[in-house]
Amino acid sequence: MTMVDEPTGTQAPEKEVGKARRRKEDARLITGKTTWTDNMSLPGMLHIAVVRSPVAHARISNVDVSAAKAAPGVIEVYTGRDFAEEQGSLPCAWPVTPDMVNPGHPSIAVDSVNHVGEAVALIVARSKVAAQDAVELVDIDYDVLPPVLRMEEAVKDGADLVHDELSSNTSYHFVFDAGDAGLGGNTDQAFADAEVVVSRRFVNQRLIPAFMEPRSCVVSPQGDNYTMWSSTQIPHILRVMLAMVTGVPEHKLRIIAPDVGGGFGGKLQVNPEEVLALLVARRLGKPVKWTETRSESLMTAHHGRDQIQFIDIAADREGNVKGLKVRLLADMGAYLRLITPGVPALGAFMFPAIYKFPAYHFECDGVFTNKVPTDAYRGAGRPEATFAVERIMDELAVELGMDPLELRRKNWIQAQEFPFTTIAGLEYDSGDYEQATQQALQLIGYDELRAEQRQRRESGDPVQLGIGFSTFTEMCGLAPSRVLGSLAFGAGGWEHASIRMLPTGKVEVVTGSTPHGQGHETAWSQLVADELGVPFEDVEVLHGDTSISSRGLDTYGSRSLVVGGTAVVKAAEKVVAKARKIAAHLLEASEDDLEFTGGKFSVRGTPGTGLGIQEIALAIFAAHNYPEGIEPSIDADATFDPVNFSFPHGTHICAMEVDTETGMVKIRKYASVDDIGKIVNPLIVEGQIHGGLAQGIAQALYEEAVYDDDGNLTTGTFVDYLVPAASDLPHFDTGNTVHEAPGNPIGAKGVGEAGCIASTPAVVNAALDAVRHLGVTDIQMPLTPERVWRAIHQGGDGGERATAGTIAWGGASTETTTGVSTDASSLGGDR
Amino acid sequence: MTEINVRVDGVAYADAVEPRTLLVHYLREQLGKVGTVVGCDTSNCGACTVHLDGEAVKSCTVLAVQADGCEVTTIEGIAPQGSLHPMQKAFHEMHGLQCGFCTPGMIMASIDLVNDNPNPTDDEVREGIEGNLCRCTGYQNIVRAVQQAAAEMSGGAPTSSETLGAQS
Amino acid sequence: MIPAAFAYARPTTIDEALQAVADGGEDVKIMAGGQSLIPVMRLRLAAPETVVDLTRVAEMRGVREEGDAIVIGAMTTHSDVLSDPLIAQWAPLIADATETVADRQVRHRGTFGGALAHADPAGDLPAVALALDAEFVIAGLNGRRTVGAAEFFVDYLTTALEEGELLVEIRVPKLQGTWGMHYEKFNRVAQAWSIVAVAAAVRREGGVIAEARIGLTNMGPVPLRASGVEAALAGAEATAEAIAAAADRAAEGTSPSSDLNAQADYRQHLVTVLTRRAVTAAAGL
Structure with a gap:
């Protein structure tokens, strides 16, 4: 598809929705006129640096802060003891089972530390440098305990415990059985009766969201009021949670998320440092700032994924699937954060994917380890599910000797079957998997690639070619509040918007969905321009400040347009309805005789009459002449609570070259066709797909958070945590099919996570397809050249990596416990 | 403290700095040039890229004292107030940014690249900006933007083989 | 920080x-x-x-010709190395490797001598200097001395530079005859250090490889010469088979480390493949 040009004429009111509008946000971002939280400087502002644990598991036996307190520029030094009575526990909003064990999560450690990087002391100083310098002066004695690092060992009887007051390392055991839920047959029976069963163990490795803007927060106390600027995705949720955790009354707290440099779920969190900054500001009555370094960010901001997946699929010899069984071990890390337990549990509903399984059973254990907690990362539950099911479909195809696409086609939901209720109880809204697949096959040039693959195999070329598929769907538009309630989630899933008509006819749109790079200001302007018939340029979108946008549930789960955008549309409809009454009064006509097009009310059949909605805004501002019995305002707000999720889908195809001599893999071509429903701005949509692809491909090929046997994060800098650069990624050929979502008036399904969810298995399947004839059946992610080479030449899945960081800069990367003093922290490292 | 004299975005400054002060911290904290940001501590991400005497450098890996006597250009100084450099314009036109945190550094590195190579291929752009990480865009639209700006900077027609938004 | x-x-x-x-x-x-x-x-x-x-020590910058060698000032930046005509003429291997170092911003500041004196085993330039038999001119308060590349790299991050001494310039002998050169680098992402890399310079006389010099990056605490490969190539036919057979010896005498990117045995395999590729390219095959 091709984008539409900028508007040229003014005759028929041209629709904004569907136009490739350049983003309004860009003006400040490309000129450096941004307001990142760390740009903030307030009079008398103090700086916080955090002293962090260098050990993964220990009792704190002694803390000596005297030297740090005496250091130049230092105002105060705090330890966990200082806040023990008032810090409460960081919140976990998703008790996925009634008996889920939550050990509580102090923002600053009091008696014990449970992961490297946990806060143990705070320096408050007049300058950032002074605070940083004093970190090294805090002397802490640790009685080291054995670290619990591997889930499969942690769940065994007699395993060392992360929290010794608990009886095991298992936080919860979550079960979903379709048979018990009345949605399908007996899974055990289905497997017993099946002609073919394929079982696999997949590792969905630990990842780091690695947003580009490090986290930062500034707190300014004014009397008993506090304003916090934070680099957060969730100012509204943060406000509620901070009030509940610290006891600062909610109405005395104002949270502002100014320009926020990416999040990807990584800023969907109530951070210990946010709590602590508020407590310090309250204690001292002074404005304070905390900004993390990149090493702190990689080490202590929550991680994502980290599941061991046992998946079994049953089928008959003809390739009809008969059942699916999934057992997950999900690494919680040391504590439960905001939605830590819910991420893998959410996956329960996505494992059946687009296939018509007659039986399905899902179990998940949430397991504590001495690592930083996991939580939301782009896709959150859905990439894990999609990876496992799209991988096992390929394995089943191999077992059956079937073409992998043929197997999928045989089992997927047909276009005419929508809406379709799956074995997991979700009602898929709309789509056409065949259409998307056909389009993707054309985009990538499938037949030529298969021919080349044959030729390379026959000639024994050292570089082999493989083609991998991912025919995926996901659940977006989080979320129907009642459904969330049934899943024991601690909040609703509605979204709020309000529209303020200014006297000059300009429009302020207030959204509760707080962006951090997505382009809400542009897309919302397009929606409102169409709804109100006002120029795109006349709309200003306000967000991210709880004093301006008082109600909202923020941005995650591809919910913004679907839920937040719908709230905007509904608010606009109310504005029009209110304006209609004024127009009828001023035009001396019946409301029923008015039509509203292009921003103008006119009396049907009376050409030349008319009153623009922007003129009405002025008239009602003056309020000299308006109907009896109504208020003099056409402002409106709306809260939208969806009744169902939306279900984007698509087909992604990857063509991969594998150098069998070195194990190096290289993506030759990548094509994706996504159905995300109605497209409001094709430019933004394409950008979201590209970015998602980059992150999904990075999981397959590059990224992994690796801990050594002591529980040190050895991928603690960008030297070893490999975020791909431009030269590490291919060109993407992207396309769309459009089946509008029936569940919202826009027809949109959500696009933020699609590329990330779909791409990972396509890439791994492609690599396996290239070397399957050499006897390779699995390769662990990320597909490092070493793993690929080992899988080809030594069998297995490539095995574990060495955990030592690279030797760059004298072992810098193995000792990147910033703010942590260790004996080995000297140039030359400990190699 | 060491005295330095430095021109930043056309303005001369005389300041005293600690030798350990990084150029980026001097720019942000002493001069208020907060358009340039810090994204990492190992010179991998390139978010802090500025021009030092006309060449792109990572200002987190240069000491402020080393800029003594030098000319520094930041994202805030590449175009007169109220106008845009062709590279800024192209990033906007081609949707080469999302959250925008990497963008100032990305633009400064891209200008440096095009100064050396006025007509870079797709691969040359990708290699030319290998020192700058972006987590949002997947880079494809950045490549388009750099090629469009290169064409404008050399006064020619756009050479990009790609059409914006043509999801081919 | x-x-x-x-x-x-x-x-x-x-x-x-x-x-x-x-x-x-x-x-x-x-x-x-x-x-x-x-x-x-x-x-x-x-x-x-x-x-x-040292950034203001002007006399340590630049490349000049001096008899049968080119002399590279230790403070010559990587980007100056890349655009230098003498290096292009006499030691293109240096440019080939320098181009792979980090990224353009870093190459504007980073220097040839700094990279050598730092002696990071994963750094690209030490193996090149070793392959080209470069000489290191070291200045101290008591005068100057010259050390060959083989003696300069002593151990992990350790060189022959004594306390108080400076590496001031590097003399690279002009190679006589027709030499082909190639630097074969293997890493996972663009910016990364070498997992393994091979610097090859090959002199051909017709269909025969008269002489080969092979330097190995990150195959031990110091850069190494693949002397077994060099010996096997000397006088060998310039054929794929002969080169492959010689390259099989590339891991002899190496002691690479194990880290996130690669374990030692894999590095020892990798070096044979990369040596074959580097020599093949350098020999113009």
Whole structure:
């Protein structure tokens, strides 16, 4: 598809929705006129640096802060003891089972530390440098305990415990059985009766969201009021949670998320440092700032994924699937954060994917380890599910000797079957998997690639070619509040918007969905321009400040347009309805005789009459002449609570070259066709797909958070945590099919996570397809050249990596416990 | 403290700095040039890229004292107030940014690249900006933007083989 | 992060620099381009009391011809190396490898001599210097001495530079005859250090390889010459088979480390493949 040009004429009111509008946000971002939280400087502002644990598991036996307190520029030094009575526990909003064990999560450690990087002391100083310098002066004695690092060992009887007051390392055991839920047959029976069963163990490795803007927060106390600027995705949720955790009354707290440099779920969190900054500001009555370094960010901001997946699929010899069984071990890390337990549990509903399984059973254990907690990362539950099911479909195809696409086609939901209720109880809204697949096959040039693959195999070329598929769907538009309630989630899933008509006819749109790079200001302007018939340029979108946008549930789960955008549309409809009454009064006509097009009310059949909605805004501002019995305002707000999720889908195809001599893999071509429903701005949509692809491909090929046997994060800098650069990624050929979502008036399904969810298995399947004839059946992610080479030449899945960081800069990367003093922290490292 | 004299975005400054002060911290904290940001501590991400005497450098890996006597250009100084450099314009036109945190550094590195190579291929752009990480865009639209700006900077027609938004 | 405080000296001549180093006492660090040193100081893995910054020592910059060698000033930046005509003519292997070092911003600051003196086993230039039999001119308060590449790299991050000494220039002999050169680098992402890399210079006489020099990056604490491969190639036919057979010996005498990117046995395999590729390219096959 091709984008539409900028508007040229003014005759028929041209629709904004569907136009490739350049983003309004860009003006400040490309000129450096941004307001990142760390740009903030307030009079008398103090700086916080955090002293962090260098050990993964220990009792704190002694803390000596005297030297740090005496250091130049230092105002105060705090330890966990200082806040023990008032810090409460960081919140976990998703008790996925009634008996889920939550050990509580102090923002600053009091008696014990449970992961490297946990806060143990705070320096408050007049300058950032002074605070940083004093970190090294805090002397802490640790009685080291054995670290619990591997889930499969942690769940065994007699395993060392992360929290010794608990009886095991298992936080919860979550079960979903379709048979018990009345949605399908007996899974055990289905497997017993099946002609073919394929079982696999997949590792969905630990990842780091690695947003580009490090986290930062500034707190300014004014009397008993506090304003916090934070680099957060969730100012509204943060406000509620901070009030509940610290006891600062909610109405005395104002949270502002100014320009926020990416999040990807990584800023969907109530951070210990946010709590602590508020407590310090309250204690001292002074404005304070905390900004993390990149090493702190990689080490202590929550991680994502980290599941061991046992998946079994049953089928008959003809390739009809008969059942699916999934057992997950999900690494919680040391504590439960905001939605830590819910991420893998959410996956329960996505494992059946687009296939018509007659039986399905899902179990998940949430397991504590001495690592930083996991939580939301782009896709959150859905990439894990999609990876496992799209991988096992390929394995089943191999077992059956079937073409992998043929197997999928045989089992997927047909276009005419929508809406379709799956074995997991979700009602898929709309789509056409065949259409998307056909389009993707054309985009990538499938037949030529298969021919080349044959030729390379026959000639024994050292570089082999493989083609991998991912025919995926996901659940977006989080979320129907009642459904969330049934899943024991601690909040609703509605979204709020309000529209303020200014006297000059300009429009302020207030959204509760707080962006951090997505382009809400542009897309919302397009929606409102169409709804109100006002120029795109006349709309200003306000967000991210709880004093301006008082109600909202923020941005995650591809919910913004679907839920937040719908709230905007509904608010606009109310504005029009209110304006209609004024127009009828001023035009001396019946409301029923008015039509509203292009921003103008006119009396049907009376050409030349008319009153623009922007003129009405002025008239009602003056309020000299308006109907009896109504208020003099056409402002409106709306809260939208969806009744169902939306279900984007698509087909992604990857063509991969594998150098069998070195194990190096290289993506030759990548094509994706996504159905995300109605497209409001094709430019933004394409950008979201590209970015998602980059992150999904990075999981397959590059990224992994690796801990050594002591529980040190050895991928603690960008030297070893490999975020791909431009030269590490291919060109993407992207396309769309459009089946509008029936569940919202826009027809949109959500696009933020699609590329990330779909791409990972396509890439791994492609690599396996290239070397399957050499006897390779699995390769662990990320597909490092070493793993690929080992899988080809030594069998297995490539095995574990060495955990030592690279030797760059004298072992810098193995000792990147910033703010942590260790004996080995000297140039030359400990190699 | 060491005295330095430095021109930043056309303005001369005389300041005293600690030798350990990084150029980026001097720019942000002493001069208020907060358009340039810090994204990492190992010179991998390139978010802090500025021009030092006309060449792109990572200002987190240069000491402020080393800029003594030098000319520094930041994202805030590449175009007169109220106008845009062709590279800024192209990033906007081609949707080469999302959250925008990497963008100032990305633009400064891209200008440096095009100064050396006025007509870079797709691969040359990708290699030319290998020192700058972006987590949002997947880079494809950045490549388009750099090629469009290169064409404008050399006064020619756009050479990009790609059409914006043509999801081919 | 911000480095710990240090005293700073910015000499403008080699003599001043030597004096500043001497005055700096025991805990002095010499900073060339600073592209490795500053990150290490930011992470506070190094906290020298004094930093002697060489960036203003003009006499240490540039490339010149001197009889049968080209002489590269230690403070010549990577980007200056890349555009230098003498290097292009006499030692294209250096440019080939330099092009793969980090990224353009880092290459604007990082220097040829700094990279050699840092002697990071994963750094690309030491193996090149070794393959080209470069000589290292070292200045001290008591005069100058010259050390061959084989003696210069002593151990992990350790060179023949004594306390108080400076690497001032590197002499690279002009190779006589028709040489082909190639640097084959293997890493996972663009910016990364080499997992393994091979520097090859090959002199062909017709269909025969008369002489080959092979330097290995990251196959031990110091760069190595693949002397077994060199011996096998000397006088060998310039054929794929002969090169492959010779390259099989590339891992002899190596002792690579194991880290996130590669374990030792894989590196030892990799080096044979990369050596074959490097020699093949250098031989123009």
